[in-house]
Amino acid sequence: MILGSVLNPVNSSIISVSLVPIGAAFGAAPARTAWLISALYLATAIGQPVVGRLVDLYGPRRLYLVGTALTGVAGLAGVLAPGLGVLIAARVLLGLGTCAGYPASMHLIRSEARRTGHDSPAGVLTALSVANQTIAVIGPTLGGLLIGVGGWRATLAVNIPLSLACLVLGRRRLPRTPVPRAADGVRLTTRVDLAGMLLFATMLVSLLLFLMHPQTSHWYLPVTTAAAATALTLRELRAAHPFIDLRVLAGNRPLIATYARALLSYVVSYAFLYGVTQWMQQGRGLTPSQAGLAQLPLFATAILVSTATGRRNAIRGKLLVGGVGQVAACALLLTLGAGSPVWLLLAVSLVFGIPQGLTGLALQNSVYHQADPQRLGTSAGLLRTFGYLGAIVAAAAGAACYPHRADTAGLHELAWFMLGCAVLFLALTLADRALRLTGAVKDAV
Structure with missing residues (x-):
């Protein structure tokens, strides 16, 4: 479960130290190599809830095996990519392949709790969260080491052995489940809301394409987003078996607030992961390996914080401390410059490790307790x-x-943007009274 669920975060973070050498190899500016990040997330943002719904209907094993096999194929395509376009396509395939691991794991944890009649498995949830949150921090260090040994293509090749390991372990250890049937004996194929999934994909693609290049000449993208969102709402409210049950979701305000906090939190986390790492190389003059190693304090701190707090149900407290930590860390970025000493870079990385170890764990546990x-x-x-x-x-x-390049002026602009998101995250957490009860009462499973 853990190995499958970390395929996405390791590929999300390992690319951060590869952007500069890939840009140099293909003569691409940062604005073009940013597509390597966006392509994976565009595919995965659409694929995760779609695959999650299929996991709910057909069980985790089938989706897990198909997804991890696709990850290996994508890794091979990336290794052999002759140009930036093919590499972006490989990242799209990689995003689709890594969709299954996390929802399959969450499904297995919940079904096992229901089967045994035990309370929510805090230790297992903690292990899953620690693995997912910290692997994102290991990624830059691992990527830097791989680049030093085999160049940037080695960061794609790592998916091949990981995929093989998932396939072997998945076939041997994941429980087989029969294709479920409805009460009348009919297969649940009719419960796969293909129209809803297509409208959801259309809405997200048009929205994300506009966010990547927000220009007035691209006016048709937000119009398409609004039209698809309207059609999706009408469809899901009328469907007998909707892809996203909007009635249930609309009545679950705590879960909606959790999703909003996730958006803000990950803006800050990934802006640091990608933006600050690029600045360390182009604005500060570090090598890819050195930039990866400079994030080791973040990795160590995140592991210690997650492990120490994982079994405690204080979800609101974790989110509050994490929010304050993000605000402090973003403010520290404004002090960095081209001549900043290495110890200051390490100190900023260490401070970022505190919210990294708290918020991801708290958000995951929030969904576990709040979702249907x-x-x-x-x-x-x-x-x-x-x-x-x-x-x-x-x-x-x-x-x-x-x-054009990741200079110090650009870093400070990015830091102000991150600081605004961190302040919004903290304000939303302070205003959410439902968090006082989330996780406080043990689930009856």
């Missing part, structure tokens, strides 16, 4: 979707602040 158990796969997928929306916003912000 019958749609946990879909709800977990939507949590990832909002995280990927945040990542795409972060990538777009980085491209806007670094039109």
Whole structure:
């Protein structure tokens, strides 16, 4: 479960130190290499809730095996990519392939709790969160080391052995489940809302394409987004088995607030991961390996914080401390410059590790407690979707602040944007009274 769920975050973060050498290899500016980030998240933002719904209907094993096999194919395509266009296509395929691991894991955890009659497995949820949050921090360090050994293509090749390991373990260990049937004995194929999925994909693609390049000449993109959103709402409210049950979701305000916090939190996290890492190389003059190593304090701090607080149900407290930590860390970025000492870079990375270790864990546990158990796969997928929306916003912000190169002036512009998102996250957490009860009462499963 853990190995499959980390395929996406490791590919999300490992690319951060590869952007500069890839740009040099293909003669591409940061605004073009930003598509390597956006392409993966565009595919995954759409794919996560779709695959999550299929997991809810057909069980986790089938989707897990298909997804991890596709990840290996995407890794091979990236290794052999002759140009930036093919590499972007490989990242799209990679985004689709890594969709299944996380919703499959959340589904398995909930179904096992229901089967045994035990309370919510805080230890397992903590292990899953720690793995997912910290692997995102290991990514830049691992990427820097791989680039030093085998060049940037080695950061794509790592998916091949990971995919093989997932396939072997998945076939041996994941429980087989029969294709479920409705009460009348009919297969649940009719419960796959293909029209709703297509409208959802259309809405997200047009929205994200506009966010990546917000220009007045692209007016048709927000119009398409609004039209698709309207059609999706009408469709889902009338469908017997909707892809996204808007009636239930609209009545679950705590879950909607959790998704909003996820969006803001991941904007900050990924803006640091991509934007600051690029600045370390072009604005500060570090090598890719050095830039990856400079984030080690973030990795170590995140692991310690997640491990120390994982079994505690204080979701609101974790979100509040994480919010304050994000505000402080973003403010510290404004002090950085081309001549900043290495110890200051390490200190900023360490401060960022505190919210990194708290917010991801708290958001995941919030969804586990707030979502409809019958749609946990879909709800977990939507949590990832909002995280990927945040990542795409972060990538777009980085491209806007670094039109030609990642200099210090661009870093400070990006830091102000991150600070605004961090303040909004903290304000939303303070105003959410429902958080006082989330996780406080043990689930009856």
